Amino acid sequence: MARVLIANRGEIAIRIMKACQALNLDFVIVYTEEDKHSLHVRLGLQEGGKDKVYRIASYTDPNEILEIADYTKCDAIHPGYGFLAENYRFARRVAIRRRPLKFIGPRWEVIRELGNKINTKALATKLNIPVIPGSEKPIYNEIEAENIAIELFHKQWEEGIKNPAILVKASSGGGGMGIEEVRHLEELRSVYRRVKRYAKRQFGDEWVLLEKKFPVFNHIEVQLVCSQHGERVHYNTRNCSIQSISRQKRIEVAPAFDPNYSYNFNPEEIEKKIIHYSLKIANYLDYDNVGTWEWIVTPGGEVYLLEVNPRIQVESGVSGLIAQIKKQPQGVDLIKEQIRLALGERLKYKQKHLSFNGASIEFRLVAEDTKHGFKPWTGTINHFHLPQYEWLQVHTHVPQDRSYSIPTDYDPNLALALIWGKDIEEAKQRGECFLNELEIDGENSKGEKIVTNIEFLKEKLSQIQRFV
Numbered sequence: 001m002a003r004v005l006i007a008n009r010g011e012i013a014i015r016i017m018k019a020c021q022a023l024n025l026d027f028v029i030v031y032t033e034e035d036k037h038s039l040h041v042r043l044g045l046q047e048g049g050k051d052k053v054y055r056i057a058s059y060t061d062p063n064e065i066l067e068i069a070d071y072t073k074c075d076a077i078h079p080g081y082g083f084l085a086e087n088y089r090f091a092r093r094v095a096i097r098r099r100p101l102k103f104i105g106p107r108w109e110v111i112r113e114l115g116n117k118i119n120t121k122a123l124a125t126k127l128n129i130p131v132i133p134g135s136e137k138p139i140y141n142e143i144e145a146e147n148i149a150i151e152l153f154h155k156q157w158e159e160g161i162k163n164p165a166i167l168v169k170a171s172s173g174g175g176g177m178g179i180e181e182v183r184h185l186e187e188l189r190s191v192y193r194r195v196k197r198y199a200k201r202q203f204g205d206e207w208v209l210l211e212k213k214f215p216v217f218n219h220i221e222v223q224l225v226c227s228q229h230g231e232r233v234h235y236n237t238r239n240c241s242i243q244s245i246s247r248q249k250r251i252e253v254a255p256a257f258d259p260n261y262s263y264n265f266n267p268e269e270i271e272k273k274i275i276h277y278s279l280k281i282a283n284y285l286d287y288d289n290v291g292t293w294e295w296i297v298t299p300g301g302e303v304y305l306l307e308v309n310p311r312i313q314v315e316s317g318v319s320g321l322i323a324q325i326k327k328q329p330q331g332v333d334l335i336k337e338q339i340r341l342a343l344g345e346r347l348k349y350k351q352k353h354l355s356f357n358g359a360s361i362e363f364r365l366v367a368e369d370t371k372h373g374f375k376p377w378t379g380t381i382n383h384f385h386l387p388q389y390e391w392l393q394v395h396t397h398v399p400q401d402r403s404y405s406i407p408t409d410y411d412p413n414l415a416l417a418l419i420w421g422k423d424i425e426e427a428k429q430r431g432e433c434f435l436n437e438l439e440i441d442g443e444n445s446k447g448e449k450i451v452t453n454i455e456f457l458k459e460k461l462s463q464i465q466r467f468v
Helices: 010-022 039-048 062-071 088-096 108-114 117-126 142-158 185-203 267-285 316-321 334-342 424-437 454-463
Strands: 003-006 026-031 053-055 076-078 166-170 179-182 208-212 218-226 232-243 249-254 290-297 303-309 323-325 354-356 359-366 380-385 392-396 413-421 439-443
Touching: 003 010, 003 062, 010 026, 010 039, 010 334, 010 392, 010 413, 026 039, 026 062, 039 053, 062 088, 076 334, 088 108, 108 117, 108 267, 117 208, 117 267, 117 303, 142 166, 142 185, 142 208, 166 185, 179 185, 185 208, 218 267, 218 334, 232 267, 232 316, 232 354, 232 454, 249 316, 249 454, 267 290, 267 303, 290 334, 316 323, 316 334, 316 359, 316 392, 316 413, 359 424, 359 454, 413 424, 424 454
Parallel strands: 003 026, 003 076, 026 053
Antiparallel strands: 166 179, 166 208, 218 232, 218 290, 232 249, 249 359, 290 303, 323 354, 359 413, 380 439, 392 413
16 A cells, blocks of 8 residues: 655645545655644544654655655655645655655656746747746846836837736746736836745745736636646636735636626637647646646637646636546546546546536635735634535634634635535525635634634625626
């Protein structure tokens, strides 16, 4: 029986643990002192015992992670998302060390190419795939950045955009990390310096690029599942346009477009186009695991590649929920698919065997003040009750039978709620029902009541799959 080290925390650690159990794989859990009361630790102890749960100082220390992997005789490492998931140096080290392990994700060479926005942009351009207007190579000084910014502002003025803006982005990383908006040229140099420092600190390089900011768009994703045997399928599209002000996703929907809504373009043609482009890049690189291709779609139907995430994503569940393989029960666990494919199995099905039925919505429940810049809230949760329905899945590391102090070291994510409906209207109705019935109480050290994004999620339900 193969053994997998789960090198992550919270709900994703629990989901990986359950996927390992379903695949009859052994597992090892790690946790930090701040996470000792997390449900992923308790479940690890219940399911595996003390020999399967180890405390570490950091989820981002490769030496510590590999030391635990060797001590527990693990055969593979699952990095989850965030932390080491897109660190190609770590993936390379895992694969080529004296005692090699399976890295549950794409090959390190692929992560190196696609985990960097500049490399991805160059590759897409080579393959005649549209990319966001802006710089196409690293910017190394403020003067060069300013010249590119001037050009981007002028082009937007010529297009008639009244309040043009550009985005300064760290080339590495994903999920909205290391991105700042600039609306006035005099702001550029300080923002450029700040993003460059952030990129160096977080990702180990100073590569920064500048791109046009679209005033109105939808953030659309294509989910691919690929094997080491050259087999590749897509799990259709999803819409991730409802985000925080720092571009952190808060609601995801599958499929990407509402078939009963009138767009200024043919949504089926747009989906075909971006799926084709995504597979074109995957085929060129011989992509060999799960991955997400992210796209900008404008109200007029223009498409631009945003980035590629060579890993499992938080929102993979909405794609899996509407999927059915052959005549099996509906619903596919993409984390299970990711693990078994990384361990060398074949895909076992083709695109023609996949169907997509109904619609699904994912809510990210977060302790944050959405009315004051999405400021994180920290304190203790005293009561957390989740409704139960056959159309609802909830992934959470927050215990429901005891109080839980939210760690200040990490984002205050509380749960992921997945809702299925026969169509998007039913999914929205069920989603609103869930949000209304959810019970959560708590307070901080000042005795102030817990603040969450539940009302924000309710308000944004009417905007999903729309251009607003």
